[in-house]
Amino acid sequence: MDLNIVWFILITVLFTGFFILEGFDYGVGMMMLGRPKSERAQFVRAIGPVWDGNEVWMITAGGATFAAFPHVYATMFSTFYLALFLMLLALIMRGVAFELRGKFKSPDWINFWDFSIMFGSYVPALLWGVAVVNLLRGLPINYQMHYVGTFLDLLNPCALVGGIFFVFLFMFHGTNFLLLKIADKALLEDLQRKSFTLGLSTLFSYILFAAALTHDTDILAKIGTIIFLGLSLGSLIASFMGAKAGNGCKAFVASTLGIAFLTIGFFTALFPRLMVSSISPEWSLNIYNAASTPHTLTLMTIAAVIFVPIVLCYQAWTYKIFKARVTPSDVHYH
């Protein structure tokens, strides 16, 4: 197996980790909408110790793309210029909010920052859905790997369906995470009911999303993609069943698997391409024409093989330290 394929797999791993971990962070943030202050505080406390480490998965996925496939990094980030600007604004507000919301007791102050967390969770969830669909559909990329479309081209109906699907998926996943993290009985029961409706919405939007993708692309032509997307659908159904039965652990593990299979399915559909040109197949960016030199890829492989397992170890340890459920009295802590 050549290094270009290794790096395709590593990028898949990083994005999978990112969607799983930030998926529930965004989900928890989105679930704060319309809830009283005390519940919002418990939600924030549930992801408080881990959200920052989770966000680094996105930063590392970006950095690794830059190192391994610089043309993909260049084309993708300049193509999604305004979308990424919007995402950055959202992530800035969200990140600062976690730190500042507890600094004053004033309800206005807390409401403002909680709103920032919600905004900072909906926007990236939606935009990643939009981005993923556009990557799968293909974008007007010319022979120089430059995007020649406009911002509005990114907002096609299929992409919007993808965005809505991601919002539901992450809300469902986030709720499943909360089922494992919240101690308060009444709140937990309420979340279980929400998980049921969100599971249904996720499955429904998944079908819409798959139909839209089938209409717009040929991704279902690959047997590997069908298998992974099938596994993903199966996992999400299992997650839904778990949520319905009140089994938070099963629901969360299954929605984690669902997101993992989904991400792997996307990358399988793209392989060996990373960005598809809708103008000419020859102008697509793939793991060879967009890659760094073997020297750099070798170096980065060594670094990844050493450091990714170490990161996984200490992040897993963090989750173990903070495995206790959050009680309403915990929130005065920070």
Next chain:
Amino acid sequence: MDALILSRLQFAITTVYHFLFVPVTLGLSIFVALLETWYISSNSYYERLKLKRLVKFFGTIFLINFAMGVVTGIVQEFHFGMNWSEYARFMGDIFGAPLALEALTAFFIESTFIGLWIFGWDKLSEKLHCLCIWIVAFGSNLSAFWILVANSFMQHPVGYEIQDGRAVMTSFFDLVTNHYVLGEYSHAFFAGITTGGFLVIVVSAWKIATDSVSREMFVRTLRRAVLYTFVGICGVMLSGHMHAQYLAEANPMKLASFEALWETEDPAPFAIVADINQEAGRNDFEIIIPKMFSFMVHNSFSGEVKGINDLQREAQEKYGSGYYIPNDVRGMFWSFRTMIGVGGLMMLIVLSMWFLSFVKRSHITEYVSCLKMMPLLLPLPFIANSVGWYIAEAGRQPWIVVGLQKTAVAVSPNLSANEVWLTLIGFTAIYLFLAVLAVFAAVMFIRRTKITAEE
């Protein structure tokens, strides 16, 4: 204005803003780690109670700053692809590696262990908890190392060759051991110590003046911060001097530009003030110290220092016709003088605080009116950091990677001026807004928090 100049402006604004927080993170993380080490090694019950509050107090200031640094840092990572796609293509094989290593080896540990530190007070043993903040401090400083490895390549490329129109890495070892890294990193590291330490001095002085119940503890932090900052300033001066000498061989154009030395001279004078006429390539008026510039570069009052106009001729021979002089010699010249002046002023302040907190310790309350004014001086290290980066980056122009790629061809070709206007205004507005809120939150926190032994 076109997308190029707007992108440059956007990068400048967002980087300078980001670098208001970075030095505080670098320096204050170590200071808080030292404080916590002091706390866990203390045996007296009441002493421990106060020290723990002190750790949390400076820890909170650190965390507000840290959050601002983290979120503004993401913008910088995205920028290279969003606004500078042709740079990313040309340099990706080299620049991507330190950036990815920064994320893998530094961001992960910073971000994970900061969560453990914030929420782990009752869940971890004291020693383990203290270790967490040391790991955060290590991670922050390691991340600065990687990004300066990347920046140093742009200032002084090593360990590369040009293949098919892009720069590719031939030696990672050369990249990391680039002599330029040594100068940039040591200067930035000590600037971090200075900035973090100076912040603690200002906060402590202000608390001594305004909060009598907490006074005792803040006299103690003031003493420690004075020593800490003193080490920082000495380090900044030494590393700066060393780096400037190194610039004479690594990037003489930058050196000559911030000294506004137009013609090669031996011995070369140092201009204290100059009326710079960039169009004519000379200073219309200047006040000089004869031979001083030679002394700064060669440690001797003789020795040639190359001038801008000769370097421009050399560059034309090497790279073809073009204008290779940084287009803001005046700004660089005055930035350098501002940096040196502010550095000297900070040294005086630290020495006078040393006098107050060590020699006049028991009479320190007599100086309340003076200590109360200290917050007015807080901008000093931030000014020095910002103008320092201005010299480093403006002095790289017209190149984005010295000798290899010009800034003008590095910008993303698909961006329109309107798009960049929108993001430029957007980032600037949200940054200003957040600065107000973060400073407000920090000031109110500092004002209301008492450090006493009461339970």
